[in-house]
Amino acid sequence: MKRERLDKVLANMGLGTRKEVKALVKQKLIEVDGVVATDPGMHVIPEEQTILVEGEPLNYKRWIYVMLNKPPGVISATEDPRHETVVDLLPIEWADKVHPVGRLDIDTEGLLLLTNDGQLSHSLLSPKKKVDKEYYAKIRGQVTQHHVDEFAKGVTLDDGYHTMPAKLEILSSGEESEIKVTIMEGKFHQVKRMFAAFGLEVTYLKRLRMGTLLLDESLELGDFRELTEEELAGLRGE
Missing domain, CATH: 3.30.70.580 (Pseudouridine synthase I, catalytic domain, N-terminal subdomain)
Structure with missing residues (x-):
């Protein structure tokens, strides 16, 4: 485990600026393993040591x-x-x-x-990782098998960029269609621009999944x- 300065740990946990944390130490409001801290620059291992702030334990998390x-x-x-x-x-x-x-x-x-x-x-x-992202969308206009086939080949956007192949699933088709689409990129307004290439407008867009992570x-x-x-x-x- 990595050792870190006490004032840095406390500041990173949102307990104030380094200056404000030093004031807490000066007021003897910080304890480390049952001992009152006197040096804000002391090194601690927050995952392993018990740190109390005004008598309350610090719930430290390095990664959020x-x-x-x-x-x-x-x-x-x-x-x-x-x-x-x-x-x-x-x-x-x-x-x-x-x-x-x-x-x-x-x-x-x-x-x-x-x-x-x-x-x-x-x-x-x-x-390079090709992490796929799945979206649900409502489309103004009729989405057909033609669009499914074209998405599978990749779509040329308005700036000439040709996207990677995408999976398009039609949930309903009519004056307003409902679809799910899975892409492996994140170009600016990509889903909207892919449909715009066929004269279709995305009126509602919701991301459902990123890689293995489901909403x-x-x-x-x-x-x-x-x-x-x-x-x-x-x-x-x-």
């Missing part, structure tokens, strides 16, 4: 993995001067640390993973929870 059912109108970013962001929906002790893994458009709902594990983020987003349908829009050990193992390919 959060599933969010993203609502529309919220952007997939850590900060924005005009819009509410996905991290604004989280408790402050998580919001200051995590980042969204990939992006969902502002009007797109559904599964979004947030974490401070950069290595996992990279593995999930790397094109917990019991989560209301804007709700979140930590991943289970099984979900995390699946993402890591364990």
Whole structure:
């Protein structure tokens, strides 16, 4: 286990700035393994040692993995001067640390993973890994077998980029069609642009799955929870 400065551990847990944490130590409000801490720079192993802050145990977690059912109108970013962001929906002790893994458009709902594990983020987003993402969508216009066949070959977007093959499943077809589509990339507005290439408009989009991680349908829009050990193992390919 890695040793870290006490003030850094406490600051990373959202207990204040380094300066504010030093003040807590000066007031003798921090204990490590039953002994009052006197040096904010002392090195601790937070996973193994008992740290009390004003008599309350510190529930330390080095890595955070959060599933969010993203609502529309919220952007997939850590900060924005005009819009509410996905991290604004989280408790402050998580919001200051995590980042969204990939992006969902502002009007797109559904599964979004947030974490401070950069290595996992990279593995999930790397094109080489070909991590698939499944969406449910409503389409203005009739989706047919022709579109299924064309998606399977990849679609040329408005900027000339030809996407990787995608799996398109028709749930209902008519003036408004319902579909599921699975892609292995995350180009800007990709699903919308793939349908736009055929003169079709996506009117509703929701992400259901990323790799092995399924959206917990019991989560209301804007709700979140930590991943289970099984979900995390699946993402890591364990």
